[in-house]
Amino acid sequence: MDLEFGDADVAFRDEVRAWLAANVPAEPLPSFDTAEGFAAHRAWEAKLADAGLAAVSWPAEFGGRDATMLQWVIFEEEYYAAGAALRVNQNGLFMLAPTLFNHGTDEQRARILPAMARSERVWAQAWSEPEAGSDIASLRSTATRVDGGWKLSGQKTWSSRAAFADGAFGLFRSEPGSERHRGLTYLMFDLRAPGVTVRPIPQLDGQPGFAEIFLDEVFVPDADVIGEPGQGWRVAMTTANNERGLSLRSPGRFLSAADALVDLWEREDGDTSSADAQRVADAWIGARAYQLYTFGTVTRLQDGGELGPESSVNKLFWSHLDVALHETALDLLGPRGELTGDSAPDAGRWPAGYLFSLAGPIYGGTDQIQRNTIAERLLGLPRGAR
Numbered sequence: 191m192d193l194e195f196g197d198a199d200v201a202f203r204d205e206v207r208a209w210l211a212a213n214v215p216a217e218p219l220p221s222f223d224t225a226e227g228f229a230a231h232r233a234w235e236a237k238l239a240d241a242g243l244a245a246v247s248w249p250a251e252f253g254g255r256d257a258t259m260l261q262w263v264i265f266e267e268e269y270y271a272a273g274a275a276l277r278v279n280q281n282g283l284f285m286l287a288p289t290l291f292n293h294g295t296d297e298q299r300a301r302i303l304p305a306m307a308r309s310e311r312v313w314a315q316a317w318s319e320p321e322a323g324s325d326i327a328s329l330r331s332t333a334t335r336v337d338g339g340w341k342l343s344g345q346k347t348w349s350s351r352a353a354f355a356d357g358a359f360g361l362f363r364s365e366p367g368s369e370r371h372r373g374l375t376y377l378m379f380d381l382r383a384p385g386v387t388v389r390p391i392p393q394l395d396g397q398p399g400f401a402e403i404f405l406d407e408v409f410v411p412d413a414d415v416i417g418e419p420g421q422g423w424r425v426a427m428t429t430a431n432n433e434r435g436l437s438l439r440s441p442g443r444f445l446s447a448a449d450a451l452v453d454l455w456e457r458e459d460g461d462t463s464s465a466d467a468q469r470v471a472d473a474w475i476g477a478r479a480y481q482l483y484t485f486g487t488v489t490r491l492q493d494g495g496e497l498g499p500e501s502s503v504n505k506l507f508w509s510h511l512d513v514a515l516h517e518t519a520l521d522l523l524g525p526r527g528e529l530t531g532d533s534a535p536d537a538g539r540w541p542a543g544y545l546f547s548l549a550g551p552i553y554g555g556t557d558q559i560q561r562n563t564i565a566e567r568l569l570g571l572p573r574g575a576r
């Protein structure tokens with residue numbers, strides 16, 4: 191395996207690094223889980239899009255710049271290293287877009303992707319329901335056939351950023367009497383359409399990072415079905431594999447956090463023989479291992495491969511890396527790890543990051559679900575009792 195970057199990749203990294211150095215605001219944007227922060231993040235996304243950097247690996251006609259997937263990984267490394275804002279449209283860019291590239295129509299891609307690249311339309315994922323989280327195939331929300339489209343009814347929950355987002359994508363039971371994975375349809379809907387009620391839910395930090403979505407006979411045209419009606423499960427696997435296996439959490443996120451942890455250790459401890467030094471080294475090695483593994487994944491995809499159930503190994507790895515990395519930081523800080531706000535060490539990134547890291551083993555499918563997938567679909571072990 192050749193781990194040297196080619197000239198084009200080096201030039202791309204240099205260009206991205208220079209642009210970010212000149213354009214990333216010195217002060218972090220307010221949290222995108224507030225109305226003010228959401229608007230500030232949208233404006234930042236439009237600026238990225240103007241520079242051709244919002245979705246580098248997409249075709250230029252949709253707002254990308256035809257970069258390779260490897261260059262996308264490079265972009266992400268530079269983006270996080272520069273301390274740029276988290277992507278407010280991450281569920282659109284990293285989950286809905288790959289799904290549209292795989293299963294959407296030309297019309298859908300042309301209509302939806304350019305507005306997504308500019309974050310003129312921000313997307314939320316509306317999969318989970320009160321009685322269907324891990325077992326998403328037990329979902330009850332329905333899509334009923336009507337003239338020219340579908341009427342959606344039911345309740346979705348835990349929808350990240352839905353409090354301020356514009357549209358959502360989700361699975362609905364469209365064949366009455368069907369069971370489990372059969373008879374589901376994958377649809378997009380407008381969060382401000384008649385019949386939609388969005389009720390924000392505060393997260394651990396008190397901000398409305400999630401929302402419940404209530405749907406009461408919400409009309410959706412046929413043009414907003416992704417893939418074939420009744421074939422939603424197959425389409426959903428593309429979304430899930432991207433969420434777990436590649437795009438939602440790229441190595442750049444963990445490499446930059448691991449570098450910051452090394453920096454923190456040098457300031458707070460600096461003793462190479464301490465137990466914490468070992469944990470810092472483990473976190474750094476874990477981030478680097480994930481980077482190398484991801485180079486392998488994108489090389490495989492560029493050669494025509496697909497993301498499959500091995501995505502679950504990936505998800506399990508990065509979610510635990512994130513928890514361990516933040517726990518180590520808090521232990522290095524001792525009681526000061528409790529401080530938040532501007533006067534806190536590193537402006538409070540460690541306790542905030544720790545709280546969010548705790549969600550990693552839950553969202554995108556819990557640890558137990560990833561382990562079930564690994565056991566059954568990768569290792570070929572017998573199915574456990576359900």
Ligand SMILES: Cc1cc2nc3c(=O)[nH]c(=O)nc-3n(C[C@H](O)[C@H](O)[C@H](O)COP(=O)(O)OP(=O)(O)OC[C@H]3O[C@@H](n4cnc5c(N)ncnc54)[C@H](O)[C@@H]3O)c2cc1C
Binds near residue numbers: 317350
């Ligand atoms: C920060 C965050 C953001 C999220 N964002 C979104 C979003 O944008 N859109 C969205 O649709 N959802 C979102 N979710 C919801 C998330 O997908 C669900 O919480 C998750 O799938 C688990 O479902 P549940 O909460 O219903 O738990 P349950 O499914 O009720 O699980 C409870 C416990 O039982 C275990 N369990 C369940 N079934 C099995 C089994 N077969 N074998 C072994 N153990 C099992 C689980 O692992 C878990 O420990 C988000 C969640 C979090 C925390």
